[in-house]
Amino acid sequence: xxxxxKNQLYVEKVSLGSLGRRFGTPLxxxxxxQLINNYINFDSxxxxxxxxxxxxxxxxxxxxxxxxxxxxxxxIDITSGGELYRALRSGFSPKKIVYAGIGKTSEEIxxxxxxxxxxxxxxSIEELHLINRLGNRYRRKMPIAFRINPHVDxxxxxxxxxxxxxxxxxxxxxxxxxxxxxxxxxxxxxxxxIHCHIGSQLTSVKPFHLSALRLAKIMGSLSKxxxxxxxxxxxxxxxxxxxxxxxxxxxxxSNAVLSVFKDFxxxxxxxxxxxxxxxxxxxxxxVIYRKKADGKNFLIVxxxxxDLIRPTLYEAYHEIIPVGNHNRKKVKLDVVGPICxxxxxLGKGRLxxxxxxxxxxxxxxxxxxxxxxxxxxxxxxxxxxVMVDGSNVRVIREREKYQDLTAKEK
Numbered sequence: 001x002x003x004x005x006k007n008q009l010y011v012e013k014v015s016l017g018s019l020g021r022r023f024g025t026p027l028x029x030x031x032x033x034q035l036i037n038n039y040i041n042f043d044s045x046x047x048x049x050x051x052x053x054x055x056x057x058x059x060x061x062x063x064x065x066x067x068x069x070x071x072x073x074x075x076i077d078i079t080s081g082g083e084l085y086r087a088l089r090s091g092f093s094p095k096k097i098v099y100a101g102i103g104k105t106s107e108e109i110x111x112x113x114x115x116x117x118x119x120x121x122x123x124s125i126e127e128l129h130l131i132n133r134l135g136n137r138y139r140r141k142m143p144i145a146f147r148i149n150p151h152v153d154x155x156x157x158x159x160x161x162x163x164x165x166x167x168x169x170x171x172x173x174x175x176x177x178x179x180x181x182x183x184x185x186x187x188x189x190x191x192x193x194i195h196c197h198i199g200s201q202l203t204s205v206k207p208f209h210l211s212a213l214r215l216a217k218i219m220g221s222l223s224k225x226x227x228x229x230x231x232x233x234x235x236x237x238x239x240x241x242x243x244x245x246x247x248x249x250x251x252x253x254s255n256a257v258l259s260v261f262k263d264f265x266x267x268x269x270x271x272x273x274x275x276x277x278x279x280x281x282x283x284x285x286x287v288i289y290r291k292k293a294d295g296k297n298f299l300i301v302x303x304x305x306x307d308l309i310r311p312t313l314y315e316a317y318h319e320i321i322p323v324g325n326h327n328r329k330k331v332k333l334d335v336v337g338p339i340c341x342x343x344x345x346l347g348k349g350r351l352x353x354x355x356x357x358x359x360x361x362x363x364x365x366x367x368x369x370x371x372x373x374x375x376x377x378x379x380x381x382x383x384x385x386v387m388v389d390g391s392n393v394r395v396i397r398e399r400e401k402y403q404d405l406t407a408k409e410k
């Protein structure tokens with residue numbers, strides 16, 4: 001996605017320095033071709049079976065990114081009424097929308113029913129009862145899958161592990177058969193599938209394989225009880241390379257999962273988010289000051305934890321690259337932001353050139369869970385976003401202004 005020409009960093013056919021001068025910083029920059037390539041790569045890994053790749057909108061919900069994926073034929077995985085609104089407005093077919101999340105409200109379920117989405121991924125008995133009651137009101141038999149917690153450790157950060165015993169997510173594995181039997185007797189419920197999602201940023205496909213074995217065992221018991229499913233939804237979570245991770249490919253995932261379901265003739269659903277959009281994006285920041293304190297070097301930049309919270313929230317590592325002349329002498333330093341929090345940093349203990357004031361730095365792997373999790377903390381306006389397509393550049397979200405900070409306040 002990124003490469004150097006004469007010591008200047010480029011995305012597709014445009015230099016990052018020129019984008020900083022043109023649009024200001026902090027600035028999120030996305031490669032359209034990388035986005036499309038990532039989707040095609042994931043989709044083609046499952047070409048041997050009926051399947052639907054549902055992009056996990058929570059990773060990055062920008063309208064232009066969604067429209068690009070919708071045009072490629074993608075489905076979409078949503079977790080709120082707002083995400084349903086974005087999905088429909090972006091051109092996704094309702095029949096390619098799956099709705100997950102443990103806290104769907106009555107209003108959100110009703111909105112999804114009226115929109116005629118493909119399926120709800122149900123996470124509790126009380127949610128099932130509510131869908132059944134609303135289905136009765138609209139005289140609809142709503143397709144559902146139960147999200148099963150397979151009690152599998154994804155071996156990722158504790159905040160993004162969702163499939164272990166004791167998690168708030170899903171139906172506990174030992175209870176699965178009973179809830180399916182119960183649901184099959186409800187008038188307005190169509191028991192259509194089974195779902196699991198065990199975590200995010202998984203760098204091994206072994207947990208996916210173990211989860212598939214658990215789901216297949218449940219499906220075998222269901223079949224003996226006359227309940228045959230049309231969908232197997234394995235969720236998302238395939239990791240990407242941020243630093244020195246040994247990641248695996250969609251084809252590795254395909255081999256690990258499909259080998260378990262050799263006798264299943266229905267449709268597979270996968271819900272990648274980070275894999276699709278993570279490495280398409282860069283956060284461009286500008287050096288404001290250089291500082292030395294108690295023997296430590298600091299580069300103070302104009303982007304902070306309100307723009308990219310992953311380093312402080314998840315202890316996440318994002319590679320940081322000078323946009324120009326990266327072959328200079330390097331020193332050990334912290335790249336920190338302007339927010340009044342000790343946790344406001346983009347990288348600690350990095351070997352980087354002691355960049356001059358006004359120089360740009362590129363924070364890599366910022367396409368997923370970056371702008372989507374940004375805020376106005378310290379009353380800082382949210383960054384602009386641009387999409388690069390070859391030599392063409394388009395603003396896909398305008399930078400906020402001070403007036404936006406109080407626009408909804410009374």
